[in-house]
Amino acid sequence: MMKQLLAINASRIVNSILLLIGLVFFKPLAYFVALMMFFAGLTNYCLMEKILQRFGFQNTCSTMAGQAEMQVYDAKTHWEKVYQTKKSNEVSWYQEKPKTSLKLIGEIGLDKNSEIIDVGAGDSKLVDNLLDLGFKNITVLDISPTALNRAKKRLGNQMKSVKWVVSDLRAFETKDRYDLWHDRAVLHFLTEEEDISKYAEKVKQLLKPNGYLIVSAFSENGPKRCSGLDIKQYSEHSIKKIFSGLEHIKSFEEEHATPWGARQIFICSVLRKGGKK
Numbered sequence: 571m572m573k574q575l576l577a578i579n580a581s582r583i584v585n586s587i588l589l590l591i592g593l594v595f596f597k598p599l600a601y602f603v604a605l606m607m608f609f610a611g612l613t614n615y616c617l618m619e620k621i622l623q624r625f626g627f628q629n630t631c632s633t634m635a636g637q638a639e640m641q642v643y644d645a646k647t648h649w650e651k652v653y654q655t656k657k658s659n660e661v662s663w664y665q666e667k668p669k670t671s672l673k674l675i676g677e678i679g680l681d682k683n684s685e686i687i688d689v690g691a692g693d694s695k696l697v698d699n700l701l702d703l704g705f706k707n708i709t710v711l712d713i714s715p716t717a718l719n720r721a722k723k724r725l726g727n728q729m730k731s732v733k734w735v736v737s738d739l740r741a742f743e744t745k746d747r748y749d750l751w752h753d754r755a756v757l758h759f760l761t762e763e764e765d766i767s768k769y770a771e772k773v774k775q776l777l778k779p780n781g782y783l784i785v786s787a788f789s790e791n792g793p794k795r796c797s798g799l800d801i802k803q804y805s806e807h808s809i810k811k812i813f814s815g816l817e818h819i820k821s822f823e824e825e826h827a828t829p830w831g832a833r834q835i836f837i838c839s840v841l842r843k844g845g846k847k
Contacts, residue, residue, distance in 0.1 A: 643799070645738055646713050649692075652797060653716040658693055662796060662828040663755045668696045670824055671754060671784065674840055675700075678782050682706060684749035685778070689739055690756030693720040701728055711735040711742065739772075740765055747778045751785075755836075758787035758801040766802070770812050779845030783816060785809070789823050789837035809839045816841040 658664055680686070687709040688696055697710050708731070712718050715736045722729040735742070739756065751773050760766050773783055787804045788796070795801060806821040821839040828834060 648797075648799070649712075649714040650716055653692065653714045653720065658720065659829045661692075662832070662834065663692075663826075664829050665695065665826075668694065668699065668754070670786070670838060671696055671752060672699055672703075674784050674838070675750065675752075678750070678784075678840065678842075680705070680749060680782075685709070685746065686750045686752065687711060687746075687748045687776075688752045689742075690753060690759075691721070692717040693724070694754070695724075696752065696754075697721060697732055698725060698728075701725070701731060706731070707733075709733040709735060709746070709748075711737055711739065713738050740768060742772070744776065746776070747781075748776055749778055749781045751777055751781070751783045753784070754786040755796075756787075757785055758796070758804065759799060761800055761802050766812060773813065774815060774843065777843040779843060781843045783813065783841040783843075784839070785813075785841075786824075786836045786838040789835045791823065792835040792837075804837050806837065806839070809837065809841075813841050816843055 652661065659666075682704045683706055685707045686700065686705060688694065689711045691697065691710045691712050692714065697708055700708055710718065710721065710732055713736070718734050718736060722734065725732070735744075740760075757766075757769065760769055777783065787809075788801055790803045790805050792803060793801065794803070806818075809821055810818050819840040819842055821837055824836050824838055826834045826836055
């Protein structure tokens with residue numbers, strides 16, 4: 571418990587210590603720390619957090635403004651703000667190349683005409699790689715139009731080959747059915763049991779018979795918060811329980827390095843819906 575509190579409040583602890591040292595020994599330091607704390611309060615950008623993340627601390631900036639934002643959390647507003655204020659390689663889930671997802675997709679042996687949906691994709695480069703591999707029926711879904719516009723701009727004319735959907739996944743409805751549902755770093759942001767249950771039912775509903783689910787979420791050895799939000803951790807057991815009715819093929823933990831060098835442990839799972847085509 572003490573270790574968790576230190577991790578969550580590290581920036582405030584360090585700021586307080588520096589402020590005290592400055593007040594006693596070197597007042598310019600105190601003025602600088604006070605100015606840094608004032609700036610964090612105004613902008614919710616914590617310089618000390620960025621410094622500490624370089625040394626492996628996670629979720630270090632728990633300002634009152636951040637707490638207030640959580641209490642009135644609106645998913646679309648939150649994720650639009652993330653993608654409007656941060657570059658692609660400034661978010662913790664960034665991957666230059668989604669090697670694990672591509673490896674798992676290769677292992678299940680999908681036909682190039684298979685219907686694939688990447689949910690909560692943001693501006694992930696998975697779609698680029700799938701197009702390069704020759705897949706023709708790709709849907710990319712995210713709640714943030716800014717994120718999807720980034721991906722479209724990056725793809726240029728290739729973006730016309732992709733179906734783009736701006737939607738809160740919890741409200742997503744479609745007549746389409748998919749051979750593959752891919753989710754990296756979305757499921758763990760659903761913390762209400764009702765939302766989790768609806769997510770699982772939506773997967774089962776929208777997968778074709780013999781369709782696959784590839785889902786990667788924070789494991790029980792991973793972070794407890796991300797992007798200023800509480801998350802839900804998963805294990806192989808809890809994945810099997812949530813997606814009961816799907817055949818569990820495999821689960822494994824994987825370490826992901828954020829752009830600033832912090833380590834996050836994901837659990838990656840592959841499941842399959844039964845039935846005949």
